[in-house]
Amino acid sequence: MNLIRTAVLLLLIYAMPVAVSSADDPRLHEIAASASAERLRQDITTLAGFGTRHTLSDTNSDTRGIGAARRWLKAEFERISADCGGCLEVIEVSDIVSGTARIPDSAEVVNIVAIQRGTRNPNRFVVMSGDIDSRVSDIMNSTDDAPGANDNASGLAGTLEAARILSQYEFPGSIIYTGLSGEEQGLNGGAILATYARDQNWHVQAVINNDMIGNIRGINGVIDNTTARVFSEGTRYVETEDEARLRRFQGGEVDSASRNLARYIDQMADLYIPNLDVMMIYRLDRFGRGGHHRPFNEAGFPAVRIMETNENYNWQHQDIRVENGIAYGDVLEHVDFDYAAKLTALNAVTLASMAWAPAPPRNVSISGQVSPHTTLSWDKVEGAAAYRVHWRLTTEPQWTHARTVGDVSEFTLQNVVIDNYFFGVSSISEDGIQSPVVFPGPAGAF
Missing domain, CATH: 3.40.630.10 (Zn peptidases)
Structure with a gap:
């Protein structure tokens, strides 16, 4: 039963779209x-x-x-x-x-x-x-x-x-x-x-x-x-x-x-x-x-x-x-x-x-090939109180999933396979205003 509850919780966290934009200000x-x-x-x-x-x-x-x-x-x-x-x-x-x-x-x-x-x-x-x-x-x-x-x-x-x-x-x-x-x-x-x-x-x-x-x-x-x-x-x-x-x-x-x-x-x-x-x-x-x-x-x-x-x-x-x-x-x-x-x-x-909002995160990078998990890392920016990691199916036009991960410079999404999604990171101010999402590597750098 505990395994079932855990599976349901993971589904709720990782499979359901959530609000990924700035706080309503x-x-x-x-x-x-x-x-x-x-x-x-x-x-x-x-x-x-x-x-x-x-x-x-x-x-x-x-x-x-x-x-x-x-x-x-x-x-x-x-x-x-x-x-x-x-x-x-x-x-x-x-x-x-x-x-x-x-x-x-x-x-x-x-x-x-x-x-x-x-x-x-x-x-x-x-x-x-x-x-x-x-x-x-x-x-x-x-x-x-x-x-x-x-x-x-x-x-x-x-x-x-x-x-x-x-x-x-x-x-x-x-x-x-x-x-x-x-x-x-x-x-x-x-x-x-x-x-x-x-x-x-x-x-x-x-x-x-x-x-x-x-x-x-x-x-x-x-x-x-x-x-x-x-x-x-x-x-x-x-x-x-x-x-x-x-x-x-x-x-x-x-x-x-x-x-x-x-x-x-x-x-x-x-x-x-x-x-x-x-x-x-x-x-x-x-x-x-x-x-x-x-x-x-x-x-x-x-x-x-x-x-x-x-x-x-x-x-x-x-x-x-x-x-x-x-x-x-x-x-x-x-x-x-x-x-x-x-x-x-x-x-x-x-x-x-x-x-x-704070500046978009800098030097965003990603790793996780041949792994069940995906890790994003970035340089912190002045004025950011927290960061948010985002992901979406590669055919989706908008970011559909996100997790706010606190004032850190790295986060691993457990059991989210790097091959199946696009990923990004945004910075968040103390009052919840979010920067644009930054795609990892030079392709997405602001």
Whole structure:
């Protein structure tokens, strides 16, 4: 009878899915409820009102062109900082780009960056970005009206709104809010900021790029305000040949840091954003297309793209016109501000949760081949009160099983065979906030 009871207990511990995400935190519910559709409406209207924000447009006018738009953005970040007692450091990160297909002559590409320094780990960063620039049908047309209301005033306004909300809190880790330039001309601003981050030795644990978060009416006829997509790379762009060889035998094709960041965002939606389901897309970006998270991936940083689920191609990258009864152009009337607020809230709770959580564990390793047991080990991180080991079947999209194992640097899962599952480790703060899960080895390192 004792053997039967023991077997049943083991089944309950190891076979039943358990809650594997952060503790339900009232502060995060408060943050989620704070995203304002009306403030987003005001900011998107202002950004669309600059006429065009093309990277090669006017930089001197106070009312039209990308120069006016980025000066307005900087002033907004400075206003937010003034409201929180100077909690944001607002800087420009720029470089000269020339000799490319879309910037044949010399142009200064300027990013506006607002840094909210952490109280304990100021060099540990999570980043939210939106693009400043816009375009029409001809990628080189820098003069015609390109309001870019959804692409990408929505993502940029969401970044501003997240800064307004989160600047009212303090976090152990740092948060960056940034408007990136030059996206349509070749992802220039992201590449510039990624290089700057490496030169500054920033420990960037997440870049969440928001590109089109305001449309709910797809060209496929679907109207949907209850889902969002998160795109993430499966294997690290910077993987070496030796690391690829190791991954071939140990796994990790779907467990890069970016992919586990996407899983984390999915859990934040389940916990804190009512009526929003995240669709994790196992692809770097839309088929054959690109976004401003990619330069960060190429620099070795975990980075994903959040966006609407159903795009309308008539309303992006188009001259404003009516043809055959079809209206083209990225104008204000196509933006759903309540939906943009919902996706902004998703960003805000993710940033806050990661900034409150300890850093993801470092140097996670695994052993247990030719054994009934699996052992995970890791380096402890500052601010962690405990750690949690996770596992899932290799075909499962999310982590389904977990055990909190205390303030230790190694744990053995008895009678859980290494061959049958994928494994990972997360760190947990004193108040139960969890980091993303780290897959063992270089394939999953943050």
